[in-house]
Amino acid sequence: MVTIKLIGIIIIIIGFLLKLDTIAVVIVAGITTGLVSGLDFFTILSTLGEAFVKTRYMTLFLLTLSVVGILERNGLKERASKCIGDMKSITTGKVLTMYMIIRTLAAAFSVRLGGHVQFIRPLIYPMAQGAGEKKNGALSDDKNETIKGVACAVENYGNFYGQNVFVASAGVLLVVGTLQELGIIVTPYSVSKAAIPVAIIGLIFSVIQNHMLEKKISKIGGESK
Incomplete structure (x- = not known):
């Protein structure tokens, strides 16, 4: 059952191969990984939000x-x-x-x-x-x-x-x-x-x-x- 937690990597690989939207692929992979790991949906969103805030300076660099x-x-x-x-x-x-x-x-x-x-x-x-x-x-x-x-x-x-x-x-x-x-x-x-x-x-x-x-x-x- 531990192996299924790596499903996010598979989603990212497939999404990149199909040339789908990068941000959407990463978010879907993160949410899916959190769900199969037993986290509730709100905890997953909170974790994603904290990660975005911590890396917000990268967005400033891109601007x-x-x-x-x-x-x-x-x-x-x-x-x-x-x-x-x-x-x-x-x-x-x-x-x-x-x-x-x-x-x-x-x-x-x-x-x-x-x-x-x-x-x-x-x-x-x-x-x-x-x-x-x-x-x-x-x-x-x-x-x-x-x-x-x-x-x-x-x-x-x-x-x-x-x-x-x-x-x-x-x-x-x-x-x-x-x-x-x-x-x-x-x-x-x-x-x-x-x-x-x-x-x-x-x-x-x-x-x-x-x-x-x-x-x-x-x-x-x-x-x-």
Whole structure:
């Protein structure tokens, strides 16, 4: 009788194979699994509602994604590139370094700022690319891909190392919980305090990497394929 509780998986597989509505298939699978497990209908609905509330931030992400897509279609990337190209003495390395500082500070104060989809693709990468083209002319595909990779790396550095500076971040709580299970008693404050020099080292490393990127794209100049 335990095997019948896996009927929800079968429903999902069949629903996906028949290309039925995804949300409807998942809801039907969840309700069916709950019923065969002995739960009453209202308990099942309550569980589904709690799961939706806990994952509501995913819905916000999907809304953000669609908004960014509309803005890109209407020339957001081109506008960002043009704006940065109008600034004097701006370079690719400076653009990425400024974003690294902002991203690290935002993560340290638990401010939801940044993201590959929300910031890097539509704003930071076009700005860095525009700064490089202003100084060196049209860049090759290889150099553009390098700029794109470093821009994504800057996002990762700032988010990964900056968030642990915030005493109540998920990463800090995970470290505290893991160490406590191993018999090592630490406080979130001590973990955050130890994360500060690591964040500073990450920032210095990013500055060096951005400087090396600037030298690389300026070495030969603005050739294009």
